[in-house]
Amino acid sequence: xxxxxAARTKDEVDHPSSPVxxxxxxxxxxxxxxxxxxxxxxAYQTYGxxxxxxSNAILVCHALTGDQHVANTNPVTGxxxxxxxxxxxxxxxxxxxxxxxxxxxxxxxxxxxxxxSTNPATGKPYGLDLPIITIRDMVRAQAMxxxxxxxxxxxxxxxxxxxxxxxxxxxxxxPERVFSALPIATGARHSSQNIAFHEVGRQAVMAxxxxxxxxYLDFGKRPEKGLAVARMAAHITYLSEAALHRKFxxxxxxxxxxxFGFDADFQIESYLRHQGMTFxxxxxxxxYLYLTRAMDYFDLAADxxxxxxxxxxxxxTRFCLVSFTSDWLFPTEESxxxxxxxxxxxxxVSFVEIETDRGHDAFLLDEPELFAAINGFIASAxxxxxLSL
Amino acid sequence: xxxxxxxxxxLEVVTDLIPANSRVLDVGSGDGVLLELLQETKQVDGRGLExxxxxxxxxxxxxxSVIQGDADTDLKFYADKGFDFVVLSxxxxxxxxxxxxxxxxxxxxxxxxxxxxxxxxxxxxxxxLIKGRMPxxxxxxxxxxxxxxIHFCTIRDFVNLCEELGATVxxxxxxxxxxxxIGLSMPWWFWNFFGQQAVFLLRR
Numbered sequence: 001x002x003x004x005x006a007a008r009t010k011d012e013v014d015h016p017s018s019p020v021x022x023x024x025x026x027x028x029x030x031x032x033x034x035x036x037x038x039x040x041x042x043a044y045q046t047y048g049x050x051x052x053x054x055s056n057a058i059l060v061c062h063a064l065t066g067d068q069h070v071a072n073t074n075p076v077t078g079x080x081x082x083x084x085x086x087x088x089x090x091x092x093x094x095x096x097x098x099x100x101x102x103x104x105x106x107x108x109x110x111x112x113x114x115x116x117s118t119n120p121a122t123g124k125p126y127g128l129d130l131p132i133i134t135i136r137d138m139v140r141a142q143a144m145x146x147x148x149x150x151x152x153x154x155x156x157x158x159x160x161x162x163x164x165x166x167x168x169x170x171x172x173x174x175p176e177r178v179f180s181a182l183p184i185a186t187g188a189r190h191s192s193q194n195i196a197f198h199e200v201g202r203q204a205v206m207a208x209x210x211x212x213x214x215x216y217l218d219f220g221k222r223p224e225k226g227l228a229v230a231r232m233a234a235h236i237t238y239l240s241e242a243a244l245h246r247k248f249x250x251x252x253x254x255x256x257x258x259x260f261g262f263d264a265d266f267q268i269e270s271y272l273r274h275q276g277m278t279f280x281x282x283x284x285x286x287x288y289l290y291l292t293r294a295m296d297y298f299d300l301a302a303d304x305x306x307x308x309x310x311x312x313x314x315x316x317t318r319f320c321l322v323s324f325t326s327d328w329l330f331p332t333e334e335s336x337x338x339x340x341x342x343x344x345x346x347x348x349v350s351f352v353e354i355e356t357d358r359g360h361d362a363f364l365l366d367e368p369e370l371f372a373a374i375n376g377f378i379a380s381a382x383x384x385x386x387l388s389l
Numbered sequence: 390x391x392x393x394x395x396x397x398x399x400l401e402v403v404t405d406l407i408p409a410n411s412r413v414l415d416v417g418s419g420d421g422v423l424l425e426l427l428q429e430t431k432q433v434d435g436r437g438l439e440x441x442x443x444x445x446x447x448x449x450x451x452x453x454s455v456i457q458g459d460a461d462t463d464l465k466f467y468a469d470k471g472f473d474f475v476v477l478s479x480x481x482x483x484x485x486x487x488x489x490x491x492x493x494x495x496x497x498x499x500x501x502x503x504x505x506x507x508x509x510x511x512x513x514x515x516x517x518l519i520k521g522r523m524p525x526x527x528x529x530x531x532x533x534x535x536x537x538x539i540h541f542c543t544i545r546d547f548v549n550l551c552e553e554l555g556a557t558v559x560x561x562x563x564x565x566x567x568x569x570x571i572g573l574s575m576p577w578w579f580w581n582f583f584g585q586q587a588v589f590l591l592r593r
Contacts (some may be wrong), residue, residue, distance in 0.1 A: 351456035380452025
């Protein structure tokens with residue numbers, strides 16, 4: 001099973017099962033690192049159909065370990081799309097009404113160019129030869145994809161966590177191309193604590209001897225142990241103390257008493273080990289390094305002279321921000337500071353904080369209040385955009 | 390806050406003061422009843438600031454542009470003259486610092502509209518004078534120990550505050566206990582005695 005999943009993940013890197021858009025030497029991707037990425041490719045999924053006015057397109061931006069398979073069965077894991085609770089025919093984001101696009105980010109490992117992709121110059125995987133990718137680079141690549149569809153203005157750009165960072169970047173970089181923006185459980189910059197957690201994860205990957213200085217694929221190896229530890233540490237930050245305690249408490253795993261050893265005595269240990277193990281089958285370790293780095297580097301205010309409001313000066317985009325009370329990765333204060341900046345810029349903004357103990361990952365779950373907010377925001381934006389119901 | 394008949398009239402008075410297609414900020418937007426009324430009847434570009442998260446979530450679910458925030462602390466984040474009208478409806482008496490809040494309203498809006506319950510109303514005076522008790526009326530239903538209304542004022546007090554802040558009263562309306570407008574020909578003392586609520590249109 002695990003080996004099969006790992007093999008499928010490998011197949012998806014250069015030849016994904018979703019549609020792919022190739023950009024040749026005539027269309028390089030300009031990177032913040034100061035170089036050009038060329039050639040490169042973007043793997044994407046679409047749902048529904050684009051209307052004649054090309055005004056009903058919604059771009060969904062995925063989070064750190066997400067992918068383009070937002071509303072279809074995932075080709076690697078066989079599980080439902082990661083936001084199928086929200087997106088699909090008759091769902092809150094109704095694919096009978098909207099044309100939904102989701103693409104794998106550049107730097108990812110499910111078909112868009114990333115460190116596991118074959119470097120055409122060498123015929124081998126890029127590994128660490130891939131330049132550092134930023135959130136803005138990801139968005140620039142998505143804009144090229146949107147150009148390909150002939151879409152001038154997206155009806156909505158939405159996403160959570162790293163996806164929310166892309167939403168903010170879209171609104172700041174292409175204000176005239178974003179009618180409405182829905183950044184969820186995110187921030188305009190990565191906090192010191194978040195960089196710290198990411199660094200722990202990266203060090204775990206790089207400490208694994210199977211990492212081979214990033215060239216593990218050349219050796220037919222993968223730093224599974226290191227990546228699993230990185231995932232375990234990160235996974236804790238996606239939950240909350242209250243949710244962990246509610247779910248696992250100090251319950252023991254398949255045993256009556258402590259074993260006085262280092263087995264997974266507690267359910268929480270067993271759960272985290274499982275999370276770590278299943279993750280390494282579907283994700284490339286170097287991609288994890290690149291994407292965590294992209295989040296660390298994100299600081300929208302710094303890109304605009306240190307004043308966040310200037311990132312949104314004169315914007316006509318309608319915003320709705322959502323945070324969760326128990327999210328300690330992107331606490332409500334992060335969203336609130338974005339709201340204050342948008343207020344100062346005179347932007348149209350709604351802001352909802354949702355009471356839940358499910359932590360950061362609440363944005364991926366069935367949260368009725370989240371859905372009510374998204375529904376209200378999308379419906380009123382659709383009226384303003386003149387999209388029929 | 391429950392919206393009774395008289396309060397509905399105050400919303401109508403507020404709505405009448407706002408021309409179509411204005412940019413409006415409703416401070417203390419509650420469940421969004423005024424914003425919705427303004428959008429339907431005046432096609433305004435409306436925004437709301439509301440203290441209670443429940444009220445905010447309801448507003449956003451109904452498609453209104455509302456954020457959670459506190460009039461006492463969060464008005465400073467709005468740009469100067471960012472709105473044609475800033476409305477503070479039945480909220481002034483619940484703020485910690487009404488003077489600063491009113492000053493902020495006049496900074497953010499070209500015009501400010503403020504409505505509040507008049508503590509100079511005869512029923513209030515009667516309760517204190519004759520019964521010796523803090524007034525509990527239909528429109529002010531709280532006991533002194535659990536009221537959110539910590540800064541009551543009379544119409545006269547409010548006019549004084551406006552003068553202190555250099556605000557010009559462009560229009561004022563007092564509503565009696567039945568929600569009827571009190572005649573413009575009546576003197577201030579009459580308004581202050583029989584007006585249960587007041588609505589002021591201000592500019593600076």
